[in-house]
Amino acid sequence: MTRFSIVPEHSELAVEGRSSVHPIHGEAGRLSGWIEAVVVDGEVDATQPAGAYLELRTTDLRADNRLINRELQRRLDPRRYPSVRAEINDVAQLAPGRYRVRGTLSFHGVTREMTAEAAATVDEHGRISVTGETSLDVRDFDLDPPKMLGLRVEPEVAVHLTALAVPQG
Template sequence: MGLRAQVRTRDGWAVQHAVMTVTDMTGTQVIRAAADEEGSVRTDAPLSPGPYTVIVTAAGYTPAASTAFVTATGRAEAGTVVLARQGGVELPPPGIWTLDPAHSSVAAVAQHLGISSVHGRFLEFGGRIEIAEDLEKSRVEAVIGAASIDTGNGMRDGHLKSPDFLDVERFPEIRYSSTGVVPAGPDRWTVRGELSLHGVAREVDLDLSYLGTGPDPWGGVRAAFRATAELRRDDFAMNYNQVVQAGISAIGATLRVELDVQAVRGKRLPGV
């Protein structure tokens, strides 16, 4: 019985402090409930069959309204309610933000044999984000240890570190340096920058989502971001191309980079 709903941001994160208000068609409030840590709202009080208006609010977000229909069982599913941040394109406060490797990931996905994907990640990386008063002048600097690649298979990792791919002996670091930030929609940005990989520097854009800012247990302030990019191996002189039957390459020509980043406000991480 009652009403069920999930409250999420556009990027799928739970909105823990959301409040759901339900009114009947006369405008009389019949339910008011808060979301839990998972962004779930559940009420047990039975409702009379018929249509209801569901309004979800949360500080910093634009309210969302929808209609829910209660069945003869006294229960209704409002589904997933998506809240958009007020202002949409607002980034964290200006200043230096330091990447926290312990709560971030740098991953890559490549197609294998044309039918599946191989997932890998880099275990050693660092960097910083500088949020400028003029947001388009904000900067991102990052460095990745090429030899820290980990795909869960030692033989494959050894091949990736070899001259066929990353050639980590000659090129131990992968570097990214941004040149500008351009709004691309609510909560989304395009980061223009240069990637230095395998001795080759190319312009690479990151599709960036800003996921929010909040306090951490250590007295700091954190901001969360998600970014993706697509690279072509041959743009970075990684031309290894074993061909299997029917002309299908063992490893795809493109590589999808997926970044999930937490950054701490300030030039140093807590305890460092």
């Protein structure tokens, strides 16, 4: 098994939400962590144990609208909850290069079981590129969606991950 380090400068999380007025886009760069996997013939071998740990600072999560961004940071309370963490402990292959991943997401002081789909490719330098997506309801993490000035934000958001990881050592 090889441990791969996430390259923060080439990894990010994007969040898409809806409001009563317009779509909301948020993102956070500088995702950090690691991936552990066995790579055989340029592909992650899901028959072998695999896992990952991903983390980002709450203050790095920013919305594209200044008013919503201010309200988002107030509700996220980064002093009390400084990070969002995901731990992947189960990986199953769905198709070549496509996987179902299971683990936990810790966000705003709440940890929940999560399932997502991801694609992983291994390049000629042994680097793993991962893209993944899932949706979540922020109320499951004790967050109420903002309501302000006639704007109502929907609680369900789509989360998209892009990460690049390089072999350690």
